[in-house]
Amino acid sequence: MKIATWNINSIKSRIDHVLKWCGQNQPDVLCLQETKSVDAKFPYAKLRAIGYPHIEHLGEPAYNGVAIISKLPLSNVQRNLPDDKSGAQSRMLGATIGDLRLVNIYGPHGTSQGTEKYVFKLEWIGRLRKYFDKQFKPRENVVLCGDLNVAPHELDVWSVPAWRNKLHFTKPERDAIQDLKKWGFVDLFRQINGDEKEFSWWSNFRHDFEKDRGLRIDHIWASPPLAERCTECWIDKDPRGWDHPTDHAPVVAEFF
């Protein structure tokens, strides 16, 4: 089973990239973030036509939005966190696929330190941790993937001095993400690739991609029994170099 996650920054602008990448890579399940779309405008038919009949989308106009696109049936779909109120930002979609539970997230950006949105970011990550405490056991087969909007470790930023105390790498954000991980998750990229310094996001500013000045903020984490079944995990930089790319690269994990 091959699972991928990709922040595509608008499904309307990126549908051709999604179709092309799926055609080339054939993931069984693709988790998307920042669809920036309502259901009525989501390209279900184009995705079904290339072999993905099972699609769940949680969206809103212009902002946020998450989707799970799958060759395999999806059941027990969870839309946002249970304690989210109606009208909450579209940031989480959970589904059961065979014997595993998948949770796809678009973590809050946070805008900048000292803002209400930064506080919301930390609280949201805390509520996600509580959700896993309540709903799942680490001995079950659980995958958490998506855009964390946090670079958890010094290896996950291209330059520690450049990113010190910057949004995505502040101590409170990293502490919150570390607390989430302590639920029992294994970072599959690190398990497979050790201390390799690779990134999944490069700013559109300053030609950062060409200089490989990025962050690893897109992750696939698994509970221990599922992590034992992981054979590969990689970041595919290729589509970041295509014309009119999203600022993120897909992250892929394979399991036996």
Place this chain on the structure above:
DNA sequence: ATGGTCGGTATCCGA
């Protein structure tokens, strides 16, 4: 050194 670029509810705002 607070710019730069992108996408959408668009000529500003959030990322």
